[in-house]
Amino acid sequence: MVYTEALPLTPAEIDARYAAVKSVAQEAARLGMDYYLRRQSLAVMHKGDDMQDVVSIADKEIETFIRAELTKRFPEDGFLGEEGGADDLDARCIWVIDPIDGTSCFVNGLHNWCVSIGLLVAGEPLLGAIADPNHDELFHGCRGRGAFVNDTPLKVSSAQDxxxxxxxxxxxxxxxxxxxxxxxxxxxxxxxxxxxxxxxxxxxxxxxxxxxxxxxxxxxxxxxxxxxxxxxxxxxxxxxxxxxxxxxxxxxxxxxxxxxxxxxxxxxxxxxxxxx
Missing domain, CATH: 3.40.190.80 (D-Maltodextrin-Binding Protein; domain 2)
Incomplete structure (x- = not known):
């Protein structure tokens, strides 16, 4: 992978993308919940020969929504999505998208699914948001600024074994x-x-x-x-x-x-x- 040489993002550029990833992830999760509540009517397909690896029309339409919203705000950015593949991977900023992580759970009525959107800048993870509408939780963070679930700071376990x-x-x-x-x-x-x-x-x-x-x-x-x-x-x-x-x-x-x-x-x- 070759990344475009560029100066780091300015604080304002980071602020804009951080705000966007949180709002877009939450909007996408709300759209996902609408599909989830009528999941029995969705078309579901299997990827290749793996019967456990499934994709629904919801996955595709939610990823399309996410890409469109982020492109409106940041037309110079690239994308890598589970359903839509890669676009402009030489861009300084690359959005990495899973429109529904946990599709098998989603289509079978289990509450373990979410929307996940991360951002790479010059090949390094910079920020991300994971929206879980079933539990009304938005996990989000930005390098150097901490990580949170809703407004509560995150900290890993102190376990030693x-x-x-x-x-x-x-x-x-x-x-x-x-x-x-x-x-x-x-x-x-x-x-x-x-x-x-x-x-x-x-x-x-x-x-x-x-x-x-x-x-x-x-x-x-x-x-x-x-x-x-x-x-x-x-x-x-x-x-x-x-x-x-x-x-x-x-x-x-x-x-x-x-x-x-x-x-x-x-x-x-x-x-x-x-x-x-």
């Missing part, structure tokens, strides 16, 4: 699934416990909020976590080298955790976490 909290986990039918069961066995052997809620963005936000002590996914896409990574770092958490080997476009294993358990969880995962 996996026995002291719950770890979020996830896997797919893509690469890396063979590492999942051995990891769970190791986690249980050390007295840990886990949950999987179906939304990588929400679980990353929950780590930032101290609700989970960490979150491990065997293969995660950037639109599932980029906004959450901003929150996580601002809340004092740690993350593996997710963006190596063009992780922005192709994804990678992902581990986010509070500092007290990060090394323990990374050891349980083993070399697959950061291997090429």
């Amino acid at each position: 996996v026995r002291e909290g719950v770890l979020g986990v996830g896997t797919t039918h893509r690469r890396g699934k063979e590492n999942f069961i051995p990891f769970l066995q190791g986690l249980l052997n050390e007295g840990g416990m886990f949950l999987r809620n179906g939304s990588g963005a929400l679980m990353t936000a929950y780590v930032a909020a101290g609700r989970l002590i960490g979150y491990y996914e065997t293969d995660l896409k950037s639109w599932d976590c980029l906004a959450g990574l901003v929150l996580l770092k601002e809340a004092g958490g740690r993350v593996n080298d997710f963006f190596r080997n063009d992780g922005l476009l192709h994804g990678n294993p992902c581990l986010v955790a509070c500092p007290g358990v990060y090394d323990q969880v990374a050891r349980l995962i083993g070399p697959s976490l950061d291997q090429d």
Whole structure:
């Protein structure tokens, strides 16, 4: 990936984008809730041969809405979306969008879905917003300015061992699934416990909020976590080298955790976490 050489954004440019990402994420979440309440009438399709990887008309129309709203405000910015693909990835600013993270939960009437929008500036995550309309929560943050759920500051857990909290986990039918069961066995052997809620963005936000002590996914896409990574770092958490080997476009294993358990969880995962 080659990024356009440019001066950093001015404080005013950051302010404008931070305000926009919060308002657009909330508007998109309200649109998502309208679809959710009439989900039985939505057309749902499967992606490729993976029957668990689904997309609805809501995903596509919400991403179209998000792109249109941000383009009106920032026509020079690029985009990477789960449904719409990439546009102008040489731009200084790139919006990374998941219109509905947790689509399987969405179409099956479970409350574990959200809208996730993050912003890369010169290849570095700068800000993000994760809107959860089912629980009336907006997780948001900006590098150097902190992270919040609604107006409450976020801080990761103080846990020092996996026995002291719950770890979020996830896997797919893509690469890396063979590492999942051995990891769970190791986690249980050390007295840990886990949950999987179906939304990588929400679980990353929950780590930032101290609700989970960490979150491990065997293969995660950037639109599932980029906004959450901003929150996580601002809340004092740690993350593996997710963006190596063009992780922005192709994804990678992902581990986010509070500092007290990060090394323990990374050891349980083993070399697959950061291997090429």
